[in-house]
Structure formats: structure tokens, C-alpha cells
Amino acid sequence: MLRILFVVLYVIIAPLLGGLMAGIDRKITARLQGRVGPSIFQAFYDVLKLFEKETMVVRRSQNFYIVFSLILVIFTTGLFAWGANILLVIFALTLSSIFFVLGGFKASSPYSFIGSQRELIQIASYEPAVLLSAIGMYMVAHSFNIMTIFTCDKPLYIPLAGIVLAYLFILPIKLRKSPFDLSTSHHAHQELVKGITTEFSGKALAMIEITHWYETTIALGIVFLFFSSNILIGLLAAAAAYFLMIIIDNSFARVKWQKAFASSWLIALIFGVGNIILLSFLAN
Amino acid sequence: MSTPLFLIVFPLLISIILLFLKNNTARFGVVVTSFFVLSAASIFLAAEYFKSDMQFLTVPWEFTNHAILAAEILLSLYVLFTGIRNKQKLVTLFAVIQLLPLLWFEFKGPHIEIEHSFVVDRLSVVMALIIGIVGGIISIYSLGYMREFHEQHHKEYKDKRCFFFFVVFAFLGAMYGIVFSNNLRWLYFFWEITSVSSFLLIGYKGTTESIRNAFLALRLNLLGGIGFAAAIIFLQTRVGILELDKVMFSPKAIVLLPVALMCFAGLTKSAQLPFSKWLLGAMVAPSPVSALLHSSTMVKAGVYLILRFAGVLEGTLVGFMIALVGGVTFFICSCIAVSQSDAKKVLAYSTIANLGLIVLCAGLGTYEAVWAAILLIIFHAVAKCLLFLCVGVVEHKIHSRNIEDMAGLIITMPKLSIMMQIGMAGMFLAPFGMLISKWAVLQALVDYNPLLAIFVVFGSSVTLLYWVKWMGRLLTVVGKQDELEGTVHRTEWFSLSALALLTIGVCGFFPLVAHSLVEPYIEEIYHRTVDMGHGNITIMLIMLAMVALFPLSFFRYGKSVKVVDAYLAGANTPQGIDFYNSFNTSQQMHMTSYYMQEFFNEKKLLLTGIIVSTILILISVVSPVC
Structure with missing residues (x-):
């Protein structure tokens, strides 16, 4: 019962946290660029305003995919909070991303089309590191269950140092940060207009934004898991990882998709598989 | 007559009737009736045997053995004759290499008492269900498809439909033969029939290309057959066993070499690297052939055989090498599929890749791996078959099987494109079938050898790429398009809907399938059960239910939205899909998918795969001798 309550609370708090982090991101980024920047609640104001706006579409069914992308990411967050099998969490998250990509395809505009193609390449780029993280965690904690991994008293990041590195490397992709913000970007200065989200407006765009908040918390949640033998260190590590991403976002130019992949x-x-090879040698 | 024997003999009899049946209506009647008989009998078989462990059947030994021997000689002579007539030196050579020693040992070699000629257990039941139901559905589809093929699209080819259906049904009989044979000599005979059927159907069109590819397939399958024959001779002279069940439960050291040789045969039949080329060539055959032989049934015979010996392979170097061959094949062929735009080639590469995944599990041979492998066989057979049949229809209607030309299929052929998406979802999307299996594969691999899991990790990441790319292409609509769906034949509709329902069905009822057929089999062989975890199954079913709700959103189709033209850098013409270019003339927008050729170059990847897998196979066959 308590567990269910926790899941419900988590699912409600996660987007608020994600939105707040997006606000903090904008503040820090602005300061790094010598601007004052908006309020840290700006992300919420933006989304609330988007809900008021008229929804314009190119194809009538394009927004359905976005709705399902949101529903699935909420489901994924619930699974994560419940402490379910991490492989299932990853697959559910992928499913949510795929709905988003299909929405971009469905919109049938050249910009969203290329955005979708690039989003797909991005998924294929980060998927190995994410799955390797799950395998690495299994090898140390002997379970795919997030609950078991969480309660494992061994600090995972020590035996999994290489995997942590590989995961941090792909984290900018999931957070849509430079140098890997290929399919769509937080910053409105790229050649693809708004990439995959070009044709989405009003409620649909607001939902995409909320989906992204959820995704941010899940992506950082995995960072937390690596350090979760001590909850405080875990939280600090996740915060540090996010701060690192903001710094990277502001210091790197976007690379070509070839390079990202x-x-x-x-x-x-090198680091992920290398780490696993090392672990399995040590285990024998 | 017992059900298994009926299932072998009935299609063979039907095939002979169909050979002489020129009338379309009569053929229709016979094929549809046989479909119902075959699937009913397969289901009856399942009901009859799913509760019991391995059961054996005996048949009148002397007579059957002589009949099969005679048929085998005739078949070999036919291959020999075809090889000589078409000046195919290798085919002739391979046929001679197989025929002579087998005959010699049949008459002069040590006599081996065969206790049980046929075997039925849950694995044979699973295979029989696939052959009966999926195979039957494809034969119905063929009725409409082949009619359109000859009467509208390809008047240049000779109408040999009688021959076509003759081979298809003979093939079905042979497939049943493979999955029920316990006598390895007989299994080998049925194995050769499927090789020859594949050869005949690939060469069906009679063009230079199709004949060339047919011989390529025959050559490689005969090469595998040599391995099989060598295994039989070894078993006969050195071990004194010629029965499947006895080999399965023999001490590893004694039977490892023949098992390695039979696995070699299995790898050729399942088109694993380095033998994958024949399956690509086989795509010249009409689509139902690709669906029946080259994705859902015949190529599964290869993995079936390897899977039978999983217990022997477990923990051996041979098994590890075979698992590696599967892993390499899965990864390399998944990568190549990204770079292909021909729909049938994508399907072919994805078939080889998925068979690789099954081989990976079978080679590993642990109880969890075998469990995952059987689930993969089931899901893949249904979903991939649906996709092949869809592409067949699309090819007839839009006269192209290039994925780029399928843009907007959701408008031009709505029902068909939805079925296609169900098939694709079944191939890779959570929570559908293949993904359940991949999940199981990962679970199974990390326990024993996390290194093998790496192939799955990287391979499945690219798998997603080519499927979603294709799905997206179907959804992208540019401009107004006419509907093309009206002329699809009713037999084709029947088959497509049946398979789409089946795909959804096996996904929805997979806990039941796993629980009633797959798990008892694992329990019987390994005396252990696989537990997916009650919670995990519930999660998967919830996800399935959520995806199933997606169509409901169409009730809100077009409500409270304002439809505008796509953004074309602000230079849209009033037509909406055109824009003004720099010469101020209107130009239509055009979108093309990424094929990532610079990363996934077909030639380079294949070459690497062939070299690596050849070395692995050599090690696997040589190591038991050392």
C-alpha cells in the first residue's frame, strides 16, 4: 500500500522536478552567457500558456502519437518508482520514444521527417550504453530488479566505472543537449527549424515538454541507481550529472549525426563492453 | 492412423492431387479444405500431446524403410540429373558425395536396430502448429496471389500453378516429416526434400536470375546435407545410434562430432553467415514462397535441429562457437538491414538476424536460453510471415517493393498498412512478441555469458532503426493519393487478417503459450522451470493493453484541431505541398530516409561476417576431433 502511494507521489512529483530542473538549466545557462535569465519556474509558465493556445496540425492524427508517448513515459516512471525490472523500464521508455518519433513522421513535414530520422539514430546511439548499464548492474547486484539494485549495499559505481562513463557520454542525447541535440534542440538556432517538433503546437507541444521532464528524471534516475548505496551521494551524483550536462551544453557546438552515432x-x-569483460573475468 | 503420420502423409497426397488439378475452382476447394484439415489436425495433435512427455511411434518398419530409401534414391538421382543437365558441377559433385556413401552404408555398413521411428513431444507440437496453421494460411494466400501474379502482372512467365501447389504441399509434408522423425536417416530424407522444394520454388519464374539463385540455394543446402550425411555415417559406424532421442541424451564426448556436423547442416539451412547469401537470392521467388519457406517454416528446420541438440551443446566449445556464429549473424545482418531499401531484402536480412538470435540461444543450450529460443521461433514465424505477405500484396498494387515508394500507404492501402504495422510491432516493439523474447534472451545470456549479450545489445539497437524507419515511411503522407486497396483478392484478405489476429493473439496469450507448451518442454529436458516473474508478465500485459488502446484515439480524429500546411520555410505555394524554390518556380517537397551507408556497408559487413563465421564454424567442427 505504502509502495503504491510512493509510486503515485513519484509520478506526480517527477514532472515538477523535471520542470524545475529545466528552469534551473535556463537560469544557469543564462548566467554562463552573461544574461539574467528567466525565473526558474519559467518552464511551467511556458507549458501552461501552451495549453491555452490553439492546436494546429498538418495531419489530423499526428497528436495521438504524442498523447501515447506521454502516457507511456508516465507508465515508465511508475515502473521505475515501483522498482520493476530495469530491462522492462528501458523497453517501455523506448516505446514512448518510438511513439514520439512516429508522431514526427506522421506530421509529414520535411523538417519533422528529418528530425524523426535523426531522433531514431539518436535512440540507436544511446540504447547500447543504456542496456549495458542494466547488464552491468545485474552482474554486480545479481538482479534486474530496480528495487534489488537500489537496496544493494555495494556501491555500483566502483565496479561499473567504465559503464558509468559510457552512460554519462550518452546522457546529453537523452537530455537533448549539445553536442547531441540533433533531432530537436532547446535552443532555437539550428538548421532543422525545430526538428521533430516543428509541426506540433498548443497542447501537443506542451505534452512533448512534459514527456521530456519525465524522461529527464528517468535518465537521471539511472545515474542515481549507480550511486544508490548511499542515497545522499546518489542524489548528489544525479545533480552533479545534470550540472555537468548544462556545462557541456554550453561549451560544445553540435556535431554531425555521424559523429554522434x-x-x-x-x-x-570500449568502456561499457570493456567493463563487462573485466567484470566477467573477475567473477571467474 | 495416428495424427503425426496423418500430418505427414495427408499433404503429400494432396500435393499429388494438386499436380493434376488444372481447374481454378477445384484447386481453390482442395487448398481451402486442406488448410482446415491441416490446422485442425495440428491443433488436435497439440491437444493430444501437450500433456505428455516425449512419445514414440512405430510404423511398419521394413516397408516404410524401403519406400523411403527408394524415394531418397530417386530424389538424389533427380538432383544429380538436374546438376548434369544445367552443367552445375558443384551440385553434381555434392549429390554424388551424399548418395554413394549413404547407399554403401545402407547395404554394407553395420546394421542398426531402430527402436522408434517417430517422436512427438512439445517441441514437435510447437513446430507442427506453425507448419499447419501458418503454412496453411500461406497456401490460401497463394491462391489469390498466384492468380494475380500470372493473370495480371507477369504474363511473360509460364503458368505452372499446378506444379507450384504440388511443391508447396509436398514441402509441408516434408516439414512434418522433419519435426516428427526420430530415425535420423528419415529426418535426413525429409531434410533433402525441403532443400529440393526450395530449389524448385526459387527457380519458379524460370528467368536466368531465378535459376541462378535457385542453384545457389541448392548448392549451399546440399553442402549442409553433406554434413548431415557425414554425421549419419559416423553415428552408424562409430556410435551405433541412429535415433534422435538417443543422440540427445548420449554422453557428450561420444556424439559431439556428429552433433557438430548436424549443426553445420542446420546453419546452412537457417542461412546463417557465411551461408546467408542463398536466402537473399531466394527473394526472387514469389512472396508466398518467401513467407513459407524462407521465413516461417523451412529455415526454422535448421534452428529446430540445433535446438534439439541444445542439451549436448551446453557448456561445450562447439556450442559456444555455434552461439558466436548466431551472435555475429544477428549483429551483422541487423546492421545490413538498415542500409537496405528493398522491402524484401530488409525482411530477408531481418529473418537471418532473428534466426541468428535463435542459434545463439540454442548454441548456449541452457534452459533459459532454450526457452527464449522457442518463444522466438513462435513469434517470428507469425509476424514475419504477415510482413512478407503484406509486401507481396503491396508489390502487386504499387509495382514496387522499395520502401521509399510505400510513402503514404496508410492512405492508399489503410487496412493493409495497419496489418503491416502490426507485423512490425510484433517484430520489435515492446511489449509484443519479439521483444518479450529479446528480453528473455538478455536474461538468459547474462547468467552464463554476458559477453554473448553484447551482440544482442548492439544488434537490437539497430533493429529498432530499420523497423521504425519503415513504419514512419508508411505514415508519411504527401498530397492527395488514391485508394488502391479495392482489388486485393479475398483469399489474400483472409490470410492477412488471420495472421494479424494470430500475431496479436500469440502476444496477448503468450503467458499461456509459454506456460502450457514451452515451460513443460524445458522441465522435461532440463528438469528445471523458467520463471519470468508474475509481476513482469503483468507489466507486459499492461503495456500490450495500452498499445492496443491506441486505435481508440481515432475517435477524436480531426476534433478541436486546425489543419494547416506543413512548414516549408515560409515559401509554401497555395498547393500546400509545393514550395517556391530560388528560381521562384514551384517545386514539390521530397523526403527520403537515412540509410547510413557509410556505417552499414553491405559488402564490407558481409565480408567481415563471412570471414569471422567461417573461422568459428571450422573451430566448431574440428574441435571435437582434437
């Missing part, structure tokens, strides 16, 4: 796979292969 090749480098994420290479890093996953």
Missing part, C-alpha cells in the same frame, strides 16, 4: 558506439564498446 560513431562516438557513442565507440565509447560504449
Whole structure:
């Protein structure tokens, strides 16, 4: 019963946290660029205003995909909070992303089309590192269950240092940060207009934003899991990772998709797979 | 007559009737009736045997053995004759290599008492259900498809439909033969029939290309057949066992070499690297052939055989090498599929890749891996078959099987494109079938060898890429398009809907399927059960239910939204899909998918795969000798 209550609370708090982090991000970014920046609640104001706006579409069914993307990411967050099997969490999250991509395709505009293609390449780029993280956690905690991983008293980040590195490398993709903000960007200065979200407006765009808040908390939640033997260190690590992403976002120019794909796979292969090979040798 | 024997003999009899049946209506009647008989008998078989462990059947030994021997000689002579007539030196050579020693040992070699000729257990039941139901559905589809093929699209090819259906049904009989044979000599005979059926159907069109590809397939399958024959001779002379169940439960050291040789045969049949080329060539055959032989049934015979020996392979170097071959094949072929735009080639590469995944599990041979492998066989057979049949219809209607030309199929062929999406969802999306299996594969692999899991990790990431790309292409609509769906034949509709329902059905009822058929099999062989976890199954079913709710959103279709033209950098013409270019003339927008050729170059990847897998296979066959 308490567990269910926790899940419900988590699902309500997660987007608020995600939105707040987006606000903090904008504040820090502004300061880094010598601006004052908006209020840290700006992300909420934006989304609330989007809900008021008229919804314009190119194809009549394009927004359905966005709705399902949101529903699935909420479901994923619930699974995460429940402490379910981490592979299932990853698959559910992927399913949510795929609905988003299909929405971009359905919109049938050249910009959203290329955005969708690039989003797909991004998914394929980060998926290995994410799955390797799950496998690494299994090898140390002997379970795929998030609950068991969470309660594992061994600090996971020590034996999984390489995997943590590989995961941090792909984290900008999931958070839509430079240098990997290929499919759509927080900043309105890229050649793809708004990429995959070009044709979404009003409520649909607001939902995309909320989905992204959820995604941010899940992505950082995995960082937390690596350090969760001590809850405080875990929270600090997740916060530090987010801060690192903001710094990286502001210090790097966007790379081509080829480079994004090749480098994420290479890093996953060297540090992720390397780490797993090392672990399995040590286990024998 | 017992059900298994009926299932072998009945299609063979039907095939002979169909060979002489020129009348369309009569053929229709016979095929539809046989479909009902076959699927009913397969389901009856399942009901009859799913509760019991391995059961054996005996048949009048002397007579059957002589009949099969005679048929085998005739078949070999036919291959020999075809090889000589078409100046195919290798085919001739391979046929001779197989025929002569087998005959010699049949008459001069040590006599081996066969206790049980046929075997039925839950694995054979699973295979029989696939052959009967999926195979039957494809034969119905073929009625309409082949009619349109000859009467509208390809008047240049000779109408050999009688021959087509003759081969298809003979093939079905042979498939049943493979999954029920306990006598390895007989299994080998049925195995060769499927090789020859595949050869005949690939070459059906009679063009230079199709004949060339047919011989390629025959050559590689005969090469596998040599491995099989060698295994039989070894078993006969050195081990004194010729029965499947006895080999399965023999001490590993004694039977490892023949098992390695039979697995070699299995790898050729399942088109694993380095033998994958024949399956690509086989795509020249009409779509029902690709669906029946080259995705859902015949290629599964290869993995079936390897899976039978999973217990022997477990923990051996041979098994590890075979698992690696599967892993390499899965990864490399998934990558190549990203770079392909021909729908049938994408399906072919994805088939090879998924068979690789099954081989990976079978080679590993642990109880969890075998469990995952059987689930993969089931889900793949249904979903992939649906996709092949959809592409077949699309090809007839839009006269192209290029994925880029399928843009807007959701408007031009709405029902069909929805079925196609169900098939694709079944292939890769959570929580549908293949993903359940991939999840199981990952679970199974990390326990024993996390290194093997790496192939799955990277391979499944690209798998997503090519499927979603294709799905997206179907959804992207540019401008107004006419509907093309009206002329699809009713037999084709029947088959497509049945398979779509089946795809959803096996996903929805997969806990039941796993619980009643797959788990008892694992329990019987390994004396252990696989537990997916009650909670995990519930989560998957919830996800399935959520995805199933998606169509409901169409009740709000077009409500409270304002429809505008796509953004074309502010230079839209009044037509909406055109824009003003820099010469101020109107130009239509155009979108093309990414194929990532610079990363996934077909030639380079294949070459790497072939070299690596050849080395692995050599190790697997040589290591038991050392």
C-alpha cells in the first residue's frame, strides 16, 4: 500500500522536478552567457500558456502519437518508482520514444521527417550504453530488479566505472543537449527549424515538454541507481550529472549525426563492453 | 492412423492431387479444405500431446524403410540429373558425395536396430502448429496471389500453378516429416526434400536470375546435407545410434562430432553467415514462397535441429562457437538491414538476424536460453510471415517493393498498412512478441555469458532503426493519393487478417503459450522451470493493453484541431505541398530516409561476417576431433 502511494507521489512529483530542473538549466545557462535569465519556474509558465493556445496540425492524427508517448513515459516512471525490472523500464521508455518519433513522421513535414530520422539514430546511439548499464548492474547486484539494485549495499559505481562513463557520454542525447541535440534542440538556432517538433503546437507541444521532464528524471534516475548505496551521494551524483550536462551544453557546438552515432558506439564498446569483460573475468 | 503420420502423409497426397488439378475452382476447394484439415489436425495433435512427455511411434518398419530409401534414391538421382543437365558441377559433385556413401552404408555398413521411428513431444507440437496453421494460411494466400501474379502482372512467365501447389504441399509434408522423425536417416530424407522444394520454388519464374539463385540455394543446402550425411555415417559406424532421442541424451564426448556436423547442416539451412547469401537470392521467388519457406517454416528446420541438440551443446566449445556464429549473424545482418531499401531484402536480412538470435540461444543450450529460443521461433514465424505477405500484396498494387515508394500507404492501402504495422510491432516493439523474447534472451545470456549479450545489445539497437524507419515511411503522407486497396483478392484478405489476429493473439496469450507448451518442454529436458516473474508478465500485459488502446484515439480524429500546411520555410505555394524554390518556380517537397551507408556497408559487413563465421564454424567442427 505504502509502495503504491510512493509510486503515485513519484509520478506526480517527477514532472515538477523535471520542470524545475529545466528552469534551473535556463537560469544557469543564462548566467554562463552573461544574461539574467528567466525565473526558474519559467518552464511551467511556458507549458501552461501552451495549453491555452490553439492546436494546429498538418495531419489530423499526428497528436495521438504524442498523447501515447506521454502516457507511456508516465507508465515508465511508475515502473521505475515501483522498482520493476530495469530491462522492462528501458523497453517501455523506448516505446514512448518510438511513439514520439512516429508522431514526427506522421506530421509529414520535411523538417519533422528529418528530425524523426535523426531522433531514431539518436535512440540507436544511446540504447547500447543504456542496456549495458542494466547488464552491468545485474552482474554486480545479481538482479534486474530496480528495487534489488537500489537496496544493494555495494556501491555500483566502483565496479561499473567504465559503464558509468559510457552512460554519462550518452546522457546529453537523452537530455537533448549539445553536442547531441540533433533531432530537436532547446535552443532555437539550428538548421532543422525545430526538428521533430516543428509541426506540433498548443497542447501537443506542451505534452512533448512534459514527456521530456519525465524522461529527464528517468535518465537521471539511472545515474542515481549507480550511486544508490548511499542515497545522499546518489542524489548528489544525479545533480552533479545534470550540472555537468548544462556545462557541456554550453561549451560544445553540435556535431554531425555521424559523429554522434560513431562516438557513442565507440565509447560504449570500449568502456561499457570493456567493463563487462573485466567484470566477467573477475567473477571467474 | 495416428495424427503425426496423418500430418505427414495427408499433404503429400494432396500435393499429388494438386499436380493434376488444372481447374481454378477445384484447386481453390482442395487448398481451402486442406488448410482446415491441416490446422485442425495440428491443433488436435497439440491437444493430444501437450500433456505428455516425449512419445514414440512405430510404423511398419521394413516397408516404410524401403519406400523411403527408394524415394531418397530417386530424389538424389533427380538432383544429380538436374546438376548434369544445367552443367552445375558443384551440385553434381555434392549429390554424388551424399548418395554413394549413404547407399554403401545402407547395404554394407553395420546394421542398426531402430527402436522408434517417430517422436512427438512439445517441441514437435510447437513446430507442427506453425507448419499447419501458418503454412496453411500461406497456401490460401497463394491462391489469390498466384492468380494475380500470372493473370495480371507477369504474363511473360509460364503458368505452372499446378506444379507450384504440388511443391508447396509436398514441402509441408516434408516439414512434418522433419519435426516428427526420430530415425535420423528419415529426418535426413525429409531434410533433402525441403532443400529440393526450395530449389524448385526459387527457380519458379524460370528467368536466368531465378535459376541462378535457385542453384545457389541448392548448392549451399546440399553442402549442409553433406554434413548431415557425414554425421549419419559416423553415428552408424562409430556410435551405433541412429535415433534422435538417443543422440540427445548420449554422453557428450561420444556424439559431439556428429552433433557438430548436424549443426553445420542446420546453419546452412537457417542461412546463417557465411551461408546467408542463398536466402537473399531466394527473394526472387514469389512472396508466398518467401513467407513459407524462407521465413516461417523451412529455415526454422535448421534452428529446430540445433535446438534439439541444445542439451549436448551446453557448456561445450562447439556450442559456444555455434552461439558466436548466431551472435555475429544477428549483429551483422541487423546492421545490413538498415542500409537496405528493398522491402524484401530488409525482411530477408531481418529473418537471418532473428534466426541468428535463435542459434545463439540454442548454441548456449541452457534452459533459459532454450526457452527464449522457442518463444522466438513462435513469434517470428507469425509476424514475419504477415510482413512478407503484406509486401507481396503491396508489390502487386504499387509495382514496387522499395520502401521509399510505400510513402503514404496508410492512405492508399489503410487496412493493409495497419496489418503491416502490426507485423512490425510484433517484430520489435515492446511489449509484443519479439521483444518479450529479446528480453528473455538478455536474461538468459547474462547468467552464463554476458559477453554473448553484447551482440544482442548492439544488434537490437539497430533493429529498432530499420523497423521504425519503415513504419514512419508508411505514415508519411504527401498530397492527395488514391485508394488502391479495392482489388486485393479475398483469399489474400483472409490470410492477412488471420495472421494479424494470430500475431496479436500469440502476444496477448503468450503467458499461456509459454506456460502450457514451452515451460513443460524445458522441465522435461532440463528438469528445471523458467520463471519470468508474475509481476513482469503483468507489466507486459499492461503495456500490450495500452498499445492496443491506441486505435481508440481515432475517435477524436480531426476534433478541436486546425489543419494547416506543413512548414516549408515560409515559401509554401497555395498547393500546400509545393514550395517556391530560388528560381521562384514551384517545386514539390521530397523526403527520403537515412540509410547510413557509410556505417552499414553491405559488402564490407558481409565480408567481415563471412570471414569471422567461417573461422568459428571450422573451430566448431574440428574441435571435437582434437
